[in-house]
Amino acid sequence: MGSNSLHVLKGINFSVEEGELVAIMGSSGSGKSTLLNILGMLDELDEGSYDLDGVPIKNLNETKAANYRNKFLGFVFQSFNLINYKSAMENVALPLYYQRVGRKERQEKALKYLDQVGLKEWAEHLPSELSGGQKQRVAIARAMAAEPKVLLADEPTGALDSTTSYEVMDLIQKINDQGNTILIVTHEPDIADMCKRIVHLKDGIILEDKKIKQVRASEYV
């Protein structure tokens, strides 16, 4: 949006297979968030190409981008980004509203996903009545409710203490175990170690891209 352009990503070439759990690491300013925003169609790329599930993502108009976001992508943010005047269940049901799912079915599905993140009892609560970890779990349930192809998490544990972080990571791992593709941006090594692959970014280029042996978060919980 700003008038001064900044060259953030300078040649990123990588692909993610279905069912992977990828950590994108790097110090601040390395371009990891920018990468995730481009992957999430929240930001536009100036050069290069990006294919999602065989569909080239380029020069999309707002409506098409909205469609893709709705169908392909689920987001989890560091600051949760729940709508504060809607209950946990209504927040989870929101992506389904934009998929034109009926109200009854939306509520059923939302409850199902809240149950999966262990918050069925909190369905009627507003975000302000939930703890940070609970909020993030609601956000994850919301991201999952749309049944996306890819789950994108931008510092999902950034605002949480380590115990809560591990709980959230445990949840993310379980979702990944069910075959969902997940990308996590983080700068915490212990969180990255809980993924199956780590991509290190520095100054807009890939420094390292390695598969690792996953550390199960459940060991810490």
Next chain:
Amino acid sequence: MFDIERWQEIFDTIRKNKLRTFLTGLSVASGIFILVILLGFGQGMQNGIAEEFKEDAATSIWVWPRRTTIEYKGLNPGRRVQLRNENYETITNAFDSDYEKASLLYFPRDVQVVYNNDLLVYNVAGTNGDLQSIENEFLSEGRYINETDVQQNAKVAVISNKIKREVFADLETPIGEYITISGAGFRIVGVFGEHGEDEGEEERIFVPITTAQLAFNGSDKINNLNFMLPEMESFDATVEKNKEFTDELLTYLKQYHGVAPEDDRAIHIWNPIQEAKRFYALMGGIKLFFWVVGFFTIIAGVVSVSNIMLIVVKERTREIGIRKALGAKPWSIIGMIMHEAIFVTAIAGFTGLIFSMGLLEIVGPEIEVDYVLNPAVNFNVALSTVILLIVAGALAGFFPAWKAVRVQVIEALRDE
């Protein structure tokens, strides 16, 4: 267009943002309320003025001779102008301008009215049948003076309701009773009444003009000439017609009585329509003023709706970002915000409309002040202003929403 899901979403939002909704609604409702009350009083004043002029026929012309003020053709100023029968005949027979009714009045001096040996203190006037229309009098009983009475110098009299009440209260009807005027017996043939509060004019006893002139030494003297002109298709045309007739009348009378053409005081002409025209002009001014005030009230309403919508959208920038991240299409967000804006302004607008119209409806008829009568407002005008405000509210919602939707999602999400 009717999308139950959308409505549910909007009701959810409204329910959970009561204060914001209330404030938006209040500014709209009060804007409409004030406008309708203002327009209502504008109408009320117009009705009031129309009522004030109802007492005499609006197109009537009254001629009163006075004294000359300018020396002319060797005649001294200060000379009394005396109208005569000949004037009346010339005007009614030889004028180009046409009139609808013409009447003349002769007030005999020093007459005594006696009934049952009681002396009555009422004025007597000689006239003809056309006076009834010109004075806008109504008949309560019997008949008015007619052509035959005038031709045959009939000794008949028409009295007012007031005289009936004061003198003939014991009788079922005064018709057929005889009163004595300066020694001559007159049979009462009718009772008339005046509209409004013009009680002073109810003090009079009317007799045929010819009888009055003969019986009370009037010879061919006339005190007043009265005319009523036809109403034209428009008010302005009526005023124009009135002026034409008045000019011809004045020219003739001045020439006949040797009055200087520039002497405007010798012959006094009173025509309510010229007065009415002044009042209507004033009225137009007042109405325009009310409209201008009302218009600015609406503008203020629009501005405040816009302002609130601007804040609302600003407040919801992050929410818009979240909704977009979850796959909301731009138009669904704009639609949602506009839908909410239209819904709130519509409900508030109609609430203001109902309250103000209700107030006018209830309080309006109770108001008893001169020049304000039954304030009311044209429903279509009120409805149009509500619709105008709704459109304005929609636009007020549209532009900020449009702007907010165009912000990149990450920018919107960063908004705290």
